[in-house]
Amino acid sequence: MIIKTWLxxxxxxxxxxxxxSARLDAELILGHTIREPRTYLHAHGDEExxxxxxDIANARLELxxxxxxxxxxxxxxxxxxRRFKTTPAALIPRPESETIIELLxxxxxxxxxxxxxxxRLVDVGTGTGCLGITAKLEWPELDVTxxxxxxxxxxxxxxxxxxxxxxxxxxxxxxxxxxxxxIDIIIANLPYVSRDWEVSPDTFAEPQxxxxxxxxxxxxxxxxxxxxxxxxRAGGHIVLExxxxxxxxxxxxxxxxxxxxLRTEGFVTxxxx
Numbered sequence: 001m002i003i004k005t006w007l008x009x010x011x012x013x014x015x016x017x018x019x020x021s022a023r024l025d026a027e028l029i030l031g032h033t034i035r036e037p038r039t040y041l042h043a044h045g046d047e048e049x050x051x052x053x054x055d056i057a058n059a060r061l062e063l064x065x066x067x068x069x070x071x072x073x074x075x076x077x078x079x080x081x082r083r084f085k086t087t088p089a090a091l092i093p094r095p096e097s098e099t100i101i102e103l104l105x106x107x108x109x110x111x112x113x114x115x116x117x118x119x120r121l122v123d124v125g126t127g128t129g130c131l132g133i134t135a136k137l138e139w140p141e142l143d144v145t146x147x148x149x150x151x152x153x154x155x156x157x158x159x160x161x162x163x164x165x166x167x168x169x170x171x172x173x174x175x176x177x178x179x180x181x182x183i184d185i186i187i188a189n190l191p192y193v194s195r196d197w198e199v200s201p202d203t204f205a206e207p208q209x210x211x212x213x214x215x216x217x218x219x220x221x222x223x224x225x226x227x228x229x230x231x232x233r234a235g236g237h238i239v240l241e242x243x244x245x246x247x248x249x250x251x252x253x254x255x256x257x258x259x260x261x262l263r264t265e266g267f268v269t270x271x272x273x
Contacts, residue, residue, distance in 0.1 A: 003048075006049060007030060010029070010061050011023045025070050028074060029060045030057050033060060068205050071092040072092070079134065082134065084160050087156055088205060090156050092128075093127075097267075099241075101131070102265075107237050120182070120185070121135055122147060122187075123135070124186060124190065125148055127210060128156055145170070147175075149209075151172055153210070154172055175227055176224065182233045183236060185239070197217075218250065221240060225238070225240075225250075226257065228273065238254075239269070254269075
């Protein structure tokens with residue numbers, strides 16, 4: 001079979017299965033299988049796929065038709081211009097979370113080497129490690145710790161840190177419990193999905209403990225705010241990702257704990273202690 005025919009047939013199958021990104025997913029699967037970029041597929045549509053790789057591509061297509069996310073099929077996802085390894089041990093990095101890194105640009109001085117000590121940043125519920133690792137690579141002078149309750153997720157974050165040469169620390173714990181140092185910045189994309197929400201079928205392949213939280217999805221965010229009200233330095237910041245419809249409740253909870261609401265952008269809310 002030639003590349004164009006495989007892509008056309010795969011796209012149609014995926015579209016029939018209700019997958020909105022059908023063409024993109026077909027191209028990602030085939031490109032990964034034949035180890036060529038998508039631009040190559042566009043330019044070599046008449047090239048034949050060898051039988052072995054066609055079989056592999058078909059097997060991967062079957063996984064996608066069962067709503068296995070592409071990032072788990074090909075084993076990686078881009079985040080802030082870097083490739084992170086992905087497995088079902090952790091949530092797949094999402095573009096919306098890049099807003100957290102953008103907001104850090106307003107908080108972190110450009111020349112950290114002039115400060116008397118390194119600012120301390122903690123990425124709570126790190127998953128793949130994409131947030132904390134990205135922060136460390138963008139601001140190498142930061143003291144960065146990645147925490148998670150799940151050892152499998154933490155092991156994945158360690159792999160990504162090694163692959164990307166990020167010198168970060170790791171801690172297996174529940175939110176900030178067990179972290180005894182004063183903190184300058186907390187970043188967190190915690191589980192915030194309520195169990196009564198309608199979700200995409202793709203999310204069923206992701207770790208459920210990393211998606212869902214009690215109290216309308218707000219339980220862990222509110223616990224973290226309470227801990228941060230004690231462990232953040234005065235003037236320190238916390239940056240939280242949540243659903244848009246939760247942000248009013250989160251702001252109310254934070255204000256009651258003495259935080260100042262500085263900014264909300266997309267799915268991300270910024271507070272100062």
